[in-house]
Amino acid sequence: xxxxxxNQEQENSFSFSNYWPSIAxxxxxxxxxxxxxxxxxxxxxxxxxxxGSFISPVMISSGVICLATAFAGMIAVWHYTKEVxxxxxxxxxxxxxxxxxxxxxxxSTVLNELWLLIDPEYTEKLIEATIANVExxxxxxxxxxxxxxAMAQSMGDQSFFKQIFIGIPIPGLLNMATAMIGxxxxxxxxxxxxx
Amino acid sequence: MKYKALYAxxxxxxxxxxxxxxxxxxxxxxxDLHWTDQLFSGVCHQxxxxxxxxxxxxxxxxxxxxxxxxxxxxxxxxxxxLKDMISEKKWPLICLLFAGLLxxxxxxxxxxxxxxxxxxxxxxxxxxxxxxxxxxxADLFQST
Numbered sequence: 001x002x003x004x005x006x007n008q009e010q011e012n013s014f015s016f017s018n019y020w021p022s023i024a025x026x027x028x029x030x031x032x033x034x035x036x037x038x039x040x041x042x043x044x045x046x047x048x049x050x051x052g053s054f055i056s057p058v059m060i061s062s063g064v065i066c067l068a069t070a071f072a073g074m075i076a077v078w079h080y081t082k083e084v085x086x087x088x089x090x091x092x093x094x095x096x097x098x099x100x101x102x103x104x105x106x107x108s109t110v111l112n113e114l115w116l117l118i119d120p121e122y123t124e125k126l127i128e129a130t131i132a133n134v135e136x137x138x139x140x141x142x143x144x145x146x147x148x149x150a151m152a153q154s155m156g157d158q159s160f161f162k163q164i165f166i167g168i169p170i171p172g173l174l175n176m177a178t179a180m181i182g183x184x185x186x187x188x189x190x191x192x193x194x195x
Numbered sequence: 196m197k198y199k200a201l202y203a204x205x206x207x208x209x210x211x212x213x214x215x216x217x218x219x220x221x222x223x224x225x226x227d228l229h230w231t232d233q234l235f236s237g238v239c240h241q242x243x244x245x246x247x248x249x250x251x252x253x254x255x256x257x258x259x260x261x262x263x264x265x266x267x268x269x270x271x272x273x274x275x276x277l278k279d280m281i282s283e284k285k286w287p288l289i290c291l292l293f294a295g296l297l298x299x300x301x302x303x304x305x306x307x308x309x310x311x312x313x314x315x316x317x318x319x320x321x322x323x324x325x326x327x328x329x330x331x332x333a334d335l336f337q338s339t
Contacts, residue, residue, distance in 0.1 A: 058240075
């Protein structure tokens, strides 16, 4: 009887504020991990001789970061089902996933901005090292110039809000997808609960 | 079918995802870095020789990402057809894990020079990962 009441209470207690701890905790952890990985590979790129290889530290880090952060939505759903309520509808999972992706972008953008206070020349050194690597590649001059220009623009100074505005949609959608898989794996089915 | 609004919303998002990933060939050129390239720069390395071209221009994502995004859309379109077939079955999840494992094996093999993958092989390996990521949740759309 008591257990039934608890379950009923859990079903009825969905409110937006219940999601935030899972979104914030998982978002903060994943953004910190992706920031540290990015920094590690970034300094590796800066301190290495330009090898002219397509598989440079920066390229490896982008693959690793993408793969790792895409699972944040799933982990946020797991955290929610473990700590708040075992019941979750698909739409709620999708929302948690998207917001977790957004949280990662916001936190990691803040961390990157803070790092520039510690090492103001980091971005400049990274651009120079990446361009040196591209120039050492065996590419036609036009392709090389195009790639250098694109890299300089994408890695160069962008406003804080532009980074967030452009950065959120795609990781948000990918985390939404993994969060829905998380609902399938971790959440109990209670179709009656209203969103 | 349950969650029709969610299904339609995600379908719309995935169509945009694939259309944006086609890059400047579809959306028009730009003297500066194209906005579609900026959109995907956080999730894809966008190495030119690992990227398909579309209408004479490089796509905004590499071939593996394009395979995954196309697969996500294709799988999502298949959900209404498969939702009853997938019901309570474990095989989609096992296949999804296998498809994910294949990416890691292929990426590592290429990284450690055990073999050299191609644009086509990367696209073809990305495609099932995307398809399975979508259809693994198909049964959640099943009406009770």
